Amino acid sequence: MNTDNGQKIYVTNHFSFFERILLRKRKEILSLLKEYLNKLDIFDVLDVGTTEDTSNPSSNYLIKNLGEYKIYKSISDQKINSSFFSRTLKKSITENFTEKEIKEFQSDVVISNATIEHVGNFDNQIKMCSNIIKMAKKYFIILTPNRYHPFEFHTKIPLIHWLPKRVHRKILNKIGLSFFAKEENLNLLSEKDFKLIMKNLDQYNFRIKNIKFFFIKSNLILIGKKSEK
DSSP states (O other): OTTTTBBBSSSOOOOHHHHHHHHHHHHHHHHHHHHHHTOOOOOOEEEEEEEOOSSTTTEEEEEETSSOOOOEEEESOOOOTTOOOEEEEEEETTSSSOOOHHHHHOOOEEEEOGGGGSSSSHHHHHHHHHHHHHHHEEEEEEEBBBBTTSSSTTTTEEEEGGGGGGHHHHHHHHHOOOHHHHHTTOOOOOOOHHHHHHTTTTTHHHHHHHHEEEEEEEEEEEEEEEEOO
């Protein structure tokens, strides 16, 4: 996700130790997703929040290893040049989409990994989920780190993200992490937050699965089936 000062959240050289952990966790998530998706009739898949980063093995790992589906598409606020995608759109998922864009990018499955925590305030997070559901013909999958895991992988600092968000952001500013102190760059969600977003959108046909790191939920995986209107 691009930011107003030119920094990119996704284009980050992780310390090799953290990168190994990220990759291992994403392999666990991939196994869980394949177990679910392999039972379904899927033609095309849309990835929301694709990163242009190619330096970290964990980048775009899920979408590029999801399976041999016919068509892969991408919507991202970064310029995606990968030939892996048959169609790309450079646009924020919190913007309004035209009828033409929706028609071109609607897919059987829409998946978004580690993006929703970077789109800003709660209203933006609702807007992102609303757009994802519009783009989904059948199923949608939204993944995010769990706010209530003791370790926070963006700042690489444990526990302080459990404090009220206002206090957490003040601390980040004081210790030189002002980038992540801004809500538009990092706004972590809990399982309760996820459920509230779905309630706001009148979506009830979903479940929230998880994977664990040191026996505690580290990643939340919302898997939904589009509700018939």
